[in-house]
Amino acid sequence: MKVVSLVPSITEALFDLGLTEKEIVGRTKFCIHPEEKIKNVAVIGGTKNINIDKIKALQPDLILANKEENIKEQVEALMDEHKVIVTNVETIEDNYYLLKSLGKTFNKEEKAQLFNLKIYEILNQAKISSNVKVAYLIWKNPYMTIGSDTFIHKILTEIGFENIFKDKTRYPEIQTEDLAEADIIMLSSEPFPFKEKHIEELREFYPEKKIMIVDGEAFSWYGTHIAKCEHYFKELIFEVKSIII
Template identity: 65%
Template sequence: MKIISLVPSITETLFDFGLTADEVIGRTKFCIHPSDLVKSVEVIGGTKNLNIDKIKLLNPDLIIANKEENEKIQVEELMKDFKVWVTVIETLEDNQDFISELGNLLNKEDLALDFNQKITSVFNDVKVSEPKKVAYLIWKNPYMTVGSDTFINKILGKLDFENLFKNRTRYPEVSVEELKEADLIFLSSEPFPFQQKHIDELQRELPNKEIILVDGEAFSWFGTHLMKVGNYLKYLSLQY
């Protein structure tokens, strides 16, 4: 089966299932894991700006997309010519189902079960010592955060962090004044590439707040990536 993946975490998951670059024939420019294998796979644009013509030339048996990551109009265009699986992953339960379904598709049910057990273990082992209100920022100019209906919010909750903006939805803009209510402020490494200089800038406006950089992949990448972030999440939770 020749598959094109339109999402980085899906690409990584396919390779974790043991597929080769002869089977994963297309990926986005943001698909970076595993680095030694993705370099051999044709790039078909970005998650939001797919090269439809190139995808048609590759003529895949299956395209795997994601409702959150890909543009509906482009996915619908691909559906006219190809079988497209649009994944919807908003919770860890959704993620478990995705891995199970992929295992069934690839005739690797036992491997899927093993992956899901490892992910369950990750979140059984990590909890903060006491709940803290967290503002998780994903963008700058304007500052943007995550609401209750996001995968990131679910991951925060599994760690017993309380999302300061849990009463909002999607990715709302927030002000510096609103951030004063947070116990912790997380600056994510993606999609905006926050760095130390951004901590310093925000710290000048919020001198009494603890502001830290966090690995965005650990909070937003679904699929098998979650079984690899246990040590990082445990380290993070132990700090607080």
């Protein structure tokens, strides 16, 4: 079966489940894992600007897309000639069924189940004992955060953080003064590439707050990625506990 993946985290999951470059024939420029394997897969544009002609030329048997990451009109154009599965992952349970479905589709059920079990194990172990209020920023100019109907929010909540914007939905714009309630301000490494200089900018407003860069992939990449984040989450929890004690 020849597959084109329009979703970076799904591309990674396919390789993790045991598919090869012979089966995964197309991917976006943002599909960066696993590095040593994706370099042999044809690039068909970005997640928001796919090259439909390139995809058609690859003659895929299946195209994997995502409701949030891809443009509806572009995906619908592909549906005219190809089988397309559109995924939608907002919760840990959604992620469980995504892997279960991929496992069934590609006859990799056992591997998919092992990843699911590992993900639940990691999330169950990575817990903060006390209530820590966080603001998780994904963008700058304007600042944007995450609401309660996002996968990032579910991961934050699962490991014990309280999102101060849980009354919001999707990715609302906020002002600097809206961060006052947070114990910790988390600056995600993606999609906006927050750096140390951005910590310093916010520190001018909140000199006493803990402001930190966090791994955006660990919080937002669904599929198999969380199964590889055990060490990262343990270190993050340890760092946070050292702040609040």
